[in-house]
Amino acid sequence: MKNFILFLCLLAPSAAYCQQQATEQWRPYFHFSPAQNWTNDPNGLVYHEGEWHIFYQHNPFENKWGHMSWGHAVSKDLVNWEHLPVAIPEDSAWIFSGGVVVDKNNTSGFGANSMIAIYTADYHGKKENQQLAYSTDKGRTWTKYKNNPIIAKPLPNGKEMKDFRDPNMFWHEPSKQWIMVVALPTEFKVHIYGSKNLINWTFLSEFGKQGDFTKIWECPSLIELPVEGSQTSKWVLFISSSNPNPDFVGMQYFVGNFDGKTFTNDNPADTKLFVDYGKDFYAAIPFSNAPKKTILGWMASWQYTDALPTFPWKGQMSIPREISLKKTQAGLRLIQRPAEEVLKAKNWKGIVQMEEMGIEEDNSMMWRNQTSSYMIDVEFELGGAREVGVKVMKNLTTNQETLVGYQKDSEQLYINRINSGKIISPNFASMDASPLKLERGTVRLLIFVDQSSIEVFGNDGEAVVTSLIFPENNSANWQLFSRDGRVKVTKLKVWEWQKD
Ligand code: FRU
Numbered sequence: 353m354k355n356f357i358l359f360l361c362l363l364a365p366s367a368a369y370c371q372q373q374a375t376e377q378w379r380p381y382f383h384f385s386p387a388q389n390w391t392n393d394p395n396g397l398v399y400h401e402g403e404w405h406i407f408y409q410h411n412p413f414e415n416k417w418g419h420m421s422w423g424h425a426v427s428k429d430l431v432n433w434e435h436l437p438v439a440i441p442e443d444s445a446w447i448f449s450g451g452v453v454v455d456k457n458n459t460s461g462f463g464a465n466s467m468i469a470i471y472t473a474d475y476h477g478k479k480e481n482q483q484l485a486y487s488t489d490k491g492r493t494w495t496k497y498k499n500n501p502i503i504a505k506p507l508p509n510g511k512e513m514k515d516f517r518d519p520n521m522f523w524h525e526p527s528k529q530w531i532m533v534v535a536l537p538t539e540f541k542v543h544i545y546g547s548k549n550l551i552n553w554t555f556l557s558e559f560g561k562q563g564d565f566t567k568i569w570e571c572p573s574l575i576e577l578p579v580e581g582s583q584t585s586k587w588v589l590f591i592s593s594s595n596p597n598p599d600f601v602g603m604q605y606f607v608g609n610f611d612g613k614t615f616t617n618d619n620p621a622d623t624k625l626f627v628d629y630g631k632d633f634y635a636a637i638p639f640s641n642a643p644k645k646t647i648l649g650w651m652a653s654w655q656y657t658d659a660l661p662t663f664p665w666k667g668q669m670s671i672p673r674e675i676s677l678k679k680t681q682a683g684l685r686l687i688q689r690p691a692e693e694v695l696k697a698k699n700w701k702g703i704v705q706m707e708e709m710g711i712e713e714d715n716s717m718m719w720r721n722q723t724s725s726y727m728i729d730v731e732f733e734l735g736g737a738r739e740v741g742v743k744v745m746k747n748l749t750t751n752q753e754t755l756v757g758y759q760k761d762s763e764q765l766y767i768n769r770i771n772s773g774k775i776i777s778p779n780f781a782s783m784d785a786s787p788l789k790l791e792r793g794t795v796r797l798l799i800f801v802d803q804s805s806i807e808v809f810g811n812d813g814e815a816v817v818t819s820l821i822f823p824e825n826n827s828a829n830w831q832l833f834s835r836d837g838r839v840k841v842t843k844l845k846v847w848e849w850q851k852d
Contacts, residue, residue, distance in 0.1 A: 372663045377826050378804035379662070381725040381849045382431050382697065383651070384408075384669040386423055389415050391667035392657070393518075393571060393635035393650050395422055396452030396469050398491075399642040404430050405491055406648070406669065407469070409449060412438050415666050417657070420446035422471070424491065430672050430693040432852070440485050440494050445473035448480070449571055451520040452491075453530070453550070454641045460550040462486040468550050469494065470532065472517035473501060479512035481505070482519050482534065484551065503534070503545065503553050515539075520573040520637055521550070527612030531556075533572040533589070540565035542572045542589065544615065557614040559589065562621040564604050567594040571635045574610060577645055579677045579684060586677055586684060589615055590647070592635045596626050596786075599779070601634055601654050603627035607677065607684045619683065627686060629786030630767060630818035631655070632805070633670055646691055648672045651805055651818060656777040661822055662804070670818060671800060671807060678814070689813040690798065700727065700847035712838045718746070721828035724803050725849035730832065730841060731796040734760055737837035744801050745772065747827035754821050756808050757833070758795045763787060765797075765810035765817060773823035786815040794842065801830075802849070 379385060389411050396407035403426045410423030424439035440447045450471030458464040467487045474480050481501035485494045505513035519534040524546075532545040532553060541560030545553040560569070571592040578585050587610040595602030605625050608618045619625070627633065628649075636649030649670045652660060660666045672691040677684045703721060724745060732740040741757020755768040766785035775781045788795070788810045798809040803826060807818045828848075832841060 374664060375662045378822060380668050380802040380805060381851060382694065383671060383802050383805060384425060384433050386410060386665050387435050388664040390417055391423060392417065393449045394637060394648050394669055395449050395471065397637055397639040397648060398452040398454060398467065399639050400454050400467060401490060403428060403490065404639065406433065407439055407452065410438065415664060420448060422447050429697065430691055431697045439491065440469060440471065445475045448472035448474045449518040449635065451637065452640065453521050455550060459548060463488045467491050470519045470521060472519065474517065479514055480516045481512060502551055518571045522640055524612055531574065533574045535569045535572050537568035537570050540569050559615045562617055563606060564594040564624045566598045567601055569593045571637060573637045574615060575638050575645060577675060577677050579679065580687065587615060590636065595631060596629050600631050603633060603636060605686055628816045628818050630784045631782065632820045633818040645675050646672045647675055651820060656780055659776040661774060661776055668805065687813040688816050689809060699849050699852065701850050702847050704844060704846040706844045707842065709841050710838055711832050711834055711841055713834060716832045718829055718831045721848045723848050724801065724826040724828050726801050727847045728799040728830065729845045731794055731843040733794050733840040733842055735837060735839050737834040737839040739835035740795065740839050742797065742799060742830055742832055744799065744806065744830045745821060745823045745827050746829040746831055747823060747825050748829065750824050752823050754806060756797060756799050756806060763789055765808065765815045767806055767808060767817045767819040769819050769821050772821040776822060784817055784819060786810065786817050788815040
């Protein structure tokens with residue numbers, strides 16, 4: 353890695369760049385991060401001929417937002433990523449977020465099985481329109497369409513709309529057409545378009561001003577999801593917008609119907625449904641053309657991205673999540689589970705497997721792994737205890753630790769990163785919690801710790817919290833805990849990630 357940094361120094365944009373220390377202690381093992389420089393949103397997620405593709409918002413030159421282009425990586429297993437050259441570089445416009453589809457039947461005329469990217473060209477804040485690029489060699493090289501833009505919104509004053517971005521497309525079999533959703537961020541709206549050839553698009557309908565509109569709407573996607581335990585399915589519209597904490601950005605979703613033209617929300621307009629209750633999950637979109645309904649998001653928050661302390665890269669993606677819907681007393685709710693590929697990755701080495709043990713307060717044994725990238729699957733029977741959980745990244749020298757737990761009284765699953773390490777901005781230290789009702793007094797936490805991030809899935813994907821952490825000294829120690837009572841741990845399994 354040292355040689356790599358030296359090499360970067362030769363190409364460095366400034367002397368200050370070289371003086372920075374590499375922060376490989378925060379480089380994730382099983383989450384995607386660019387080899388160097390900035391990333392934000394995942395773009396054009398697509399599965400094609402045995403490869404999962406991540407394109408991503410990328411600055412190829414600096415470790416901060418700017419020169420927006422599409423970076424590119426591929427994977428056969430969703431955990432080990434091969435970095436490829438920049439796929440779509442900036443031109444007179446920045447290449448903002450968008451989607452990729454595989455045009456199996458050559459509806460566009462660019463070639464059977466060509467990959468079609470539609471992205472927002474942002475003219476440095478002055479106007480935004482939708483443009484197309486295609487690849488006929490499995491995404492290795494891209495050609496920008498000569499008659500771009502393919503969709504623009506002219507205004508009465510002769511200019512073009514400034515905030516009109518983040519197209520996402522899919523093939524809608526019942527109406528035999530491509531559908532695109534695209535955001536009008538400052539109007540809190542999504543526009544839906546249809547097309548037979550991915551080039552000529554017709555405006556079909558608009559949806560908006562429902563749910564949460566305390567923050568601008570970005571990165572929409574529309575997907576049909578199965579309802580677990582039934583033969584039915586429903587449509588889900590994802591929007592990146594506000595967080596359950598209105599001072600931050602986050603993601604919301606709407607459940608309803610799509611008839612090939614219009615999306616209708618099943619819930620009252622003021623129902624707010626959030627995807628993730630942490631502060632670090634944004635801009636997630638589904639993989640198109642994929643064998644499973646899978647989303648992946650950017651793990652960071654616009655509220656403190658400038659302060660991210662990593663070098664020579666900034667930004668990382670969540671683990672891919674398989675999604676579905678489940679009937680609950682409150683109505684249909686999103687279920688998110690770690691993609692099976694992640695759970696089955698050959699890099700996991702099982703290190704603990706126990707059943708039926710009791711723990712009380714903080715007296716339980718402290719465990720020490722070899723690495724700070726691990727997965728803990730633990731199930732507690734709460735009994736009389738008011739709180740249970742796991743302290744992860746527990747460092748005995750600095751006394752830093754992050755708590756991942758469940759509070760019975762407030763019925764909440766949480767990550768508490770107040771004492772997790774470096775506080776990168778005044779609003780970073782926080783406890784972030786998701787509602788989670790227990791059915792039989794047991795709570796299952798599936799926790800992923802990966803050097804500088806934690807994702808916890810509560811009770812088989814009913815609630816998810818995602819948080820970045822920057823421990824001053826990484827630690828492989830962890831410990832179960834309970835408060836105000838003895839609890840039974842019915843199952844405990846731990847694996848650590850071993851690098852290839
Ligand atoms: C969301 C976003 C998108 C835009 C991109 C620019 O995080 O603001 O709306 O396309 O990032 O990098």
